[in-house]
Amino acid sequence: xxxxxxxxxxxxxxxxxxxxxxxxxxxxxxxxxxxxxxxxxxxxxxxxxxxxxxxxxxxxxxxxxxxxxxxxxxxxxxxxxxxxxxxxxxxxxxxxxxxxxxxxxxxxxxxxxxxxxxxxxxxxxxxxx
Numbered sequence: 001x002x003x004x005x006x007x008x009x010x011x012x013x014x015x016x017x018x019x020x021x022x023x024x025x026x027x028x029x030x031x032x033x034x035x036x037x038x039x040x041x042x043x044x045x046x047x048x049x050x051x052x053x054x055x056x057x058x059x060x061x062x063x064x065x066x067x068x069x070x071x072x073x074x075x076x077x078x079x080x081x082x083x084x085x086x087x088x089x090x091x092x093x094x095x096x097x098x099x100x101x102x103x104x105x106x107x108x109x110x111x112x113x114x115x116x117x118x119x120x121x122x123x124x125x126x127x128x129x
Contacts, residue, residue: 004089004097006081008065010102014083019098050122055079055111065106068125072097077117080110091119 005019036111048068057077063084074097081097082088084105090112091097101107111117 001084002117004081004082004091006066006097006099006101006107008104008106013085014105014107015085016083016087016089016102021098030068034042046124048123048125050120052096053117053119053121055117055119057111057116059111061109063106063108065101065103065104066123068123069102070099071120071122071124072099073120075118075120077111077115077119079114079117080105080112082108082110 001019001021002018007015007018009018010081011118029069055077072091074091074093076092076093078092080088080090083100083101084107092113099107
């Protein structure tokens with residue numbers, strides 16, 4: 001499964017790309033149709049913290065690095081993230097993203113649309129495996 005992915009180059013500029021979170025069969029729990037994300041599952045012991053955020057449309061977070069590998073999942077509303085070269089990605093309900101712009105300029109986040117945005121952030125200093 002391809003997810004939007006923010007990284008930092010050697011000059012401290014944030015870049016937007018994609019990362020493939022390999023999915024594997026779950027095993028005995030969900031039958032042959034169930035899968036899970038191997039990389040996230042393998043790194044659960046490295047979770048520094050997680051939180052559920054809630055932001056109103058119009059809220060703005062200026063350019064800043066994440067400080068650690070951070071996984072985002074949007075439950076409702078919309079967020080729009082822009083990297084230092086001007087590229088951007090819009091996330092809405094059901095979308096996920098991995099931000100690994102740990103140093104440098106980081107990314108900017110705007111909460112857009114007509115409804116509040118509720119999202120999950122999982123921060124993992126050891127990165128996703």
